[in-house]
Amino acid sequence: MPNDPAASPPDSGELLAAAKALQPHAAILGELGRLFADAGHELYLVGGSVRDALLQRPLTDLDFTTDARPREVQQVVRGWADGLWDTGIEFGTVGVGKGTDRLEITTFRADAYDRVTRNPEVQFGDHLSDDLLRRDFTANAMAVAITPSGLGEFHDPLGGLAAIRHRVLDTPSAPEVSFGDDPLRMLRAARFVSQLGFGVAPRVREAMTRMAGELGRITVERVAAELDKLMLGADPVAGIDLMVQTGLGDVVLPEVGGMRMAIDEHHQHKDVYQHSLTVLRQAMDLEGPGGPDLVLRWAALLHDIGKPATRRHESDGGVSFHHHEVVGAKLTRKRMRALKYSNQMVDDVSALVYLHLRFHGYGDGKWTDSAVRRYVTDAGPLVERLHKLVRADCTTRDKRRAARLQANYDDLEHRIAELAAKEDLQRVRPDLDGNEIMRILDIPPGPQVGEAWKYLKELRLDRGPLEHDEAVAELRKWWNAKA
Known part of the structure; x- marks a missing residue:
């Protein structure tokens, strides 16, 4: 991988390390280089692929640029590729599948923009330098020639390697x-x-x-x-x-910056904004081996966005944010819908925002079993994320208070585990189903069945599982009281 003489001289070790990072793709690079050379065309690995190789980051997709026009690219790789996609062909991009690799091969571009939308008037170019100049950042504006023998000349006319060195x-x-x-x-x-x-x-x-x-x-x-x-x-x-x-x-995301104006009630942070960033960091630390959790991260960032609208200065000089979790959940739902997130994403993040304060009513283990069941039932499949969010929300610098909060949450999780060993807390259902309710009360399908079902579920949350005969007796007692 020799250097383009127009670029700032790279350290030979940098290029060797990048070449090593690309070694798992050596066979494909060589085959592609041969195909394009035989057809009389240039081919370059470009953009994020080169950047990530230099940074020793994992390479998932490979991006190429070429002087060949899109239809010519298709002709060159047809018969070699396992799959071809033309969804980006109007912008000069041909998608190629080869084994487990996904490649994008784009014709040199020299676009013009209308300055109204972000959509360019697509213009194909004839030179690599024109293509590199139109890229977003210099760190993404480097290229490596792909030849029949693999990696060829390294091109860095805009100082991308220097940008990487200086990060x-x-x-x-x-x-x-x-x-x-x-x-x-x-x-x-x-x-x-x-x-x-x-x-x-x-x-x-x-x-x-x-x-x-x-x-x-x-x-x-x-x-x-x-x-x-x-x-x-x-x-x-x-x-x-x-x-x-x-x-x-x-x-x-105006609600996030808006938190800079709200003073956190614990007075331990510059403002609620800084507190929220700290919670995001701490939530990330709790993610575990499963990797980044997008729902948890969004909930951590947005959990206090209701505070500016609910801030009140109290007569004792303190500051309160009553019901900020309710307002925050509504604001979260509104913002994420405006960004057209999926219904599931909106529901999950807003639910976590709404529930993040629930634990603070736990005190020193004073919740009844009924309250613990409701906590788990209300969180549903989000309960593990809620555990992490609540723990991450502890940002006090008072070590004793922080230790007490974590101990209380340890205790709550222990109680949840104990109840879960006896009951299916994730699927709390009445002890009688709809068919049994209709048979016992001799009523047809309709709203009355739903009312009875809801009553039995509340009873189940309050008292835990009931024996069948006891559940029947409670249902009849409720029904007779309604008559």
Whole structure:
């Protein structure tokens, strides 16, 4: 992998390490290089694939660019590829499947933008340099020639390797031009801060701050996709904070930045915003080997967004946020619906926000078994996430208080486990089903059956499982009292 002489000289060890990272794909790279060379075309590994190889990050997809036009690309790989997709062909991209690898091969681009949407007027280019110049950040604007023997010349005309060394995001052209062409790139900057641990160049930060309002041109679906990638990154707190500090958050997540104005009731944090970022970090620490949990992370970030609207200054000089979990759940639902998240995602995150304070009524183990059952029943399949969210929400610097809260939650989890060993807490149902209710009361299907079912479920939550005869007696007693 020799260096392009126009680039800043790389350390030979950097290129050797990148080549080693690409070694598992050596066979495919060589085969593709031969196919394109035989057809008289250039082929380059480009963008995030080169960046991640240099950073020693796992490579999932391989991205290529070529002088061949899309139909020519299809002709070159047809017969070699296991599968072809043309969903992006109008933008010059051909999707290719080979074994377990997924490849995207895109014709050199030299697009023009209308500055109204983020959709370019697609123009195919004839030179690699033009294609690299139109990319979002210099760290994504490097390429490696793919030849029949594998990796060829390393091209870095815009200083991408230097950006990686300094862990900084900068744009190939002036950031005003880059972000004016495609405002989503500003949100991608925040996402890469989260994923890669990079900072942003001063001129990039300044342009993001001035141009934040341009994000309004972007569809909410694309915004939500970037936000999720940011939230699943290694440091979503850094990405969120960049959004808030530059004003991007005011456009896509105004409730998060709005928490900066609410003083936390424990007075242990600069504000509720900083508290929420701390909770997000602590929730991540509790995720375990299952990997990033998007629902938990969103709930941790948003759990206190109801505080600004419910803040009250009390006569004793304190501050209260009564029912902020109720308001917060409504705000969460409204924001996530506006971003067009799935109904399941909206329901799960808003439910966790609504339930996150429930534990604080537990005190020192004073809940009845009925209260424990209701806690588990109300959380349903979210109960494990609720455990983690509640634990993460403990950010007090008072070590004794923190230890007491964690001990109380240990006790609650122990009680849940004890009850679960006796009862199916995840599927609390009345001791009699609808058919039995109709037979015992001699009533037809209808609202009365539903009322009886609901009464028996409440009884089940209060008293636990009943013997069949006892459940029948309680049902008749309730029915007779209604007559």
